[in-house]
Amino acid sequence: MGRGKGKVPLLGVHTSISGGISLSLKRAEKLGCNTMQIFCHSPRSWDTPEPDEADIRQFRNLRKSLGISPVFIHCSYLINLSSPDKGVRTRSIKLLAYELMILEQTGADYLVLHPGRAVGQPIDVAIKLASEAIKEATTRAGVKGRILLENTAGQKGDIYSTIENLSIITEKAGPDSIGGLCIDTCHAFQAGYDITTREGCDSLYSEIEEFISPLKIKLIHLNDSKRPLSSGIDRHEHIGLGYIGDNGFRVFLNHPMTRGIPLILETPKKTEKDDVRNLKKVKELLE
Numbered sequence: 001m002g003r004g005k006g007k008v009p010l011l012g013v014h015t016s017i018s019g020g021i022s023l024s025l026k027r028a029e030k031l032g033c034n035t036m037q038i039f040c041h042s043p044r045s046w047d048t049p050e051p052d053e054a055d056i057r058q059f060r061n062l063r064k065s066l067g068i069s070p071v072f073i074h075c076s077y078l079i080n081l082s083s084p085d086k087g088v089r090t091r092s093i094k095l096l097a098y099e100l101m102i103l104e105q106t107g108a109d110y111l112v113l114h115p116g117r118a119v120g121q122p123i124d125v126a127i128k129l130a131s132e133a134i135k136e137a138t139t140r141a142g143v144k145g146r147i148l149l150e151n152t153a154g155q156k157g158d159i160y161s162t163i164e165n166l167s168i169i170t171e172k173a174g175p176d177s178i179g180g181l182c183i184d185t186c187h188a189f190q191a192g193y194d195i196t197t198r199e200g201c202d203s204l205y206s207e208i209e210e211f212i213s214p215l216k217i218k219l220i221h222l223n224d225s226k227r228p229l230s231s232g233i234d235r236h237e238h239i240g241l242g243y244i245g246d247n248g249f250r251v252f253l254n255h256p257m258t259r260g261i262p263l264i265l266e267t268p269k270k271t272e273k274d275d276v277r278n279l280k281k282v283k284e285l286l287e
Contacts, residue, residue, distance in 0.1 A: 010263060011034065012263070013265045021040065036068055038073055043078070048094070048095065076095055079116065094137075101143070111148065131169050151188055155232055161232075180218035182221060184221040217257065217258075219264060222249075239285075
């Protein structure tokens with residue numbers, strides 16, 4: 001049911017680009033990662049700095065020599081494509097198009113996107129705005145099929161915590177805009193998907209097959225949860241130390257839907273030892 005003995009899982013972490021984007025690869029290699037995720041600029045800034053061509057060239061060459069693949073870029077936290085504020089939405093589209101451009105230049109594989117928050121709007125209106133914004137950004141950047149929609153935790157204003165809602169935005173944004181899904185374990189758990197049981201995993205997988213197919217899960221963010229099931233609060237915890245726990249992750253990681261899918265840790269990090277400990281724990285739980 002799992003990945004099988006002798007098979008090396010695609011396992012990595014979100015690494016820093018401090019000092020240059022190419023250095024993120026060296027940090028991933030040091031941790032023994034064969035896949036990774038990065039930001040392409042400060043995730044809390046609207047600035048769109050001119051890309052460092054030499055650094056990007058070094059990134060492409062180093063990635064090839066290290067064999068780290070796939071590589072994911074996570075979108076800025078500021079992007080809200082559903083915002084009722086036209087100014088915020090315009091800046092979000094511009095920033096998304098910029099990040100798609102960097103994705104293309106670096107040769108990274110996918111851009112992970114939280115579409116946005118409703119901010120008091122009806123769900124159908126928010127979804128329409130986000131869908132149109134995604135279509136505009138991908139057209140502006142000239143980069144198609146490289147966005148992964150990530151599920152959210154169901155916090156106030158979240159409208160993308162269910163697979164069905166993600167499928168609606170996928171359909172409305174157009175088949176060339178979205179490349180697949182990124183499933184975050186903490187977010188799914190908080191949104192009411194009990195991934196700690198085989199039945200809960202089966203239910204999540206069935207929804208993905210029903211609403212998203214033929215698009216697939218292309219990435220899994222591994223995060224334990226500081227809060228109980230269905231709390232709707234996005235608080236990540238170290239693997240095994242939260243409400244999903246060792247047994248829950250053992251069930252989830254060895255479910256057929258996770259087979260062959262890259263696993264990226266977004267667990268709390270004060271030092272590199274935190275990443276080392278979480279990577280070790282995941283390897284122990286894989287059968």
